[in-house]
Amino acid sequence: MWLYRLILTLFALPALLMRRVALALAGRKEPRGLTERLALAPPRPEGPTIWLHAASNGELASARATVIAILDRHPSATLVVTTNTTTGRALAESWHLPRLIAVLAPVDTPFATRRFLDALRPAALIVVENELWPVRLTLAAARAIPVFVLGARMSAKSHRNWSRLPGLSRRVMGAITWLSAQDQDSARRFLDLGLPQPRLGPVLNLKAAFVPQAGAPILPWARATSLLAASTHPGEEEVILAAFAAARAANPALRLVLAPRHPRRSAEIARLIQGAGLPFATRSLDQVPQDATPVYLADTMGEMDLWYAGAGMTFVAGSLTGRGGHTPYEPAAHGSAILHGPDVANFAPAYAALHAAGAAVRVETAQDLAAAILRLADAEAQAAMAARAREALSAADPATLAPFFAALDATLAERTPDVHPARA
Structure with missing residues (x-):
């Protein structure tokens, strides 16, 4: 214990100062x-x-x-x-x-x-x-x-x-x-x-004990054709935007809420959306998407419940770039059909239970994701998958x-x- 304290004492302050300079x-x-x-x-x-x-x-x-x-x-x-x-x-x-x-x-x-x-x-x-x-x-x-x-x-x-x-x-x-x-x-x-x-x-x-926060819906879009990309990281937005653009070419009714894990990346992500040729509105600028606006950049904190509630499909991010994936419990609690990438190590038992019940879709490429979005853009299909997800996760962790x-x-x-x- 004394060695741990010594190392922390000697290196903590220099490390903090270096971080401050780097930022x-x-x-x-x-x-x-x-x-x-x-x-x-x-x-x-x-x-x-x-x-x-x-x-x-x-x-x-x-x-x-x-x-x-x-x-x-x-x-x-x-x-x-x-x-x-x-x-x-x-x-x-x-x-x-x-x-x-x-x-x-x-x-x-x-x-x-x-x-x-x-x-x-x-x-x-x-x-x-x-x-x-x-x-x-x-x-x-x-x-x-x-x-x-x-x-x-x-x-x-x-x-x-x-x-x-x-x-x-x-x-x-x-x-x-x-x-x-x-x-x-x-x-x-x-x-x-x-x-x-x-x-x-x-x-x-604790994630299994998640309770959705009630809130008035603010999205003007049909829930069945709305996709939420939840808590995205660098390297994921490009794949998601490419997949969404391809799917929207086949189904123009599709809409995307892109919610980055770190809102400070808003300007970077805005450039990616512009580069994909997609009109968008930005939450932090108090812009409200119109019915015809294809993308909403949800770059704020504490509002994820709003986006889950408004999206019939959720791509759970952190799963495309080696970060172990984020929680499936929140979209399941909101009745949103779950899609995710190959890396779900952080919640391996939960995702195993979901796949055993046919309650989630795994994708690896933009082409996979585009195809899955098109298949799931249906209210009945989403409701059926969400019901299986709630049951699977409840049974997995009571x-x-x-x-x-x-x-x-x-x-x-x-x-x-x-x-x-x-x-x-």
């Missing part, structure tokens, strides 16, 4: 970035505080229902949400939830983490999925702050890496109060690394959040905002 040279800004990452001006909420950390957009979006439930169940508490990325922070802020403060997570060094904990004095730390930062967890445990980990995944490769540092892994696992794994294999690996058996909760996949809330509520009931553990 400036690239013409990108990270507002409040260095200040928040070094916890130089951390939030100081009044009253009881709960700290929830998620890596970025995907993890945070999957935890949205959990966030709302925590605020509802604990009306006197402030929830401080931290992420590793500015887009994740922007997503949390876009929810406009009362008693929620969003900031970038402090770098995992003793000085930054201590300052953050001193300011927050959290009653609990909730970690979403795989964010097991050793300094953060062990310092929280040293202050008797309960640590909850939701939907954690431990791959065989990660398990091998942790196993090479048995002392560190035991300390980190010992700091965890309650953990739910995404699957049984992950659960066994956490136990092998030193997680005490009584602290292991039932298998839980766990609920009830065990987590029971554990959290019981722990918080034992603590009062007037009693704070000593500084670690």
Whole structure:
């Protein structure tokens, strides 16, 4: 543990400074970035505080229902949400939830983490999925702050890496109060690394617990002929635009909502759409697509539910360029037929269940995607596939959040905002 702390302390600040310089040279800004990452001006909420950390957009979006439930169940508490990325922070802020403060997570060094904990004095730390930062967890445990980990995944490769540092892994696992794994294999690996058996909760996949956000439809297009390209990455937009243009040549009624994973790429993607010869409107410019507008560039945060609700077909991105694919649970919950590329490693069990039920279409090329769009541009076909998807994903992961809330509520009931553990 001391070696880990030394390495982080020696290299974290130079790395952050280099990142800031690199962003400036690239013409990108990270507002409040260095200040928040070094916890130089951390939030100081009044009253009881709960700290929830998620890596970025995907993890945070999957935890949205959990966030709302925590605020509802604990009306006197402030929830401080931290992420590793500015887009994740922007997503949390876009929810406009009362008693929620969003900031970038402090770098995992003793000085930054201590300052953050001193300011927050959290009653609990909730970690979403795989964010097991050793300094953060062990310092929280040293202050008797309960640590909850939701939907954690431990791959065989990660398990091998942790196993090479048995002392560190035991300390980190010992700091965890309650953990739910995404699957049984992950659960066994956490136990092998030193997680005490009584602290292991039932298998839980937060993305399977996704609850669609209600909202008034804003797209003027027929849902059956509308395609959403959800959370696209560099190298994917070109394929999607080529496929859409080819499909639209055969079916002019087709429409596309292109929602990039990182809205800061809006100008780059706008040039790609122009290069494809497709008229478009841009959400961030408050432009509203007309009935005849073929493409809508949805370059904002926190509005994905609107696009799922308005699209009868969803191409789940992150699956064409080696990023492991994004969640199929959200389009399935909205009744949108699912298409995806070959790389779905991040959600392999879910996609396996979908394909076993005939509830998703895999494509590898622009030609494949164009053909699939044309086949699925039918309300009845979409509804049938979406129904199979909901059933397949429900059967694949029936766990609920009830065990987590029971554990959290019981722990918080034992603590009062007037009693704070000593500084670690």
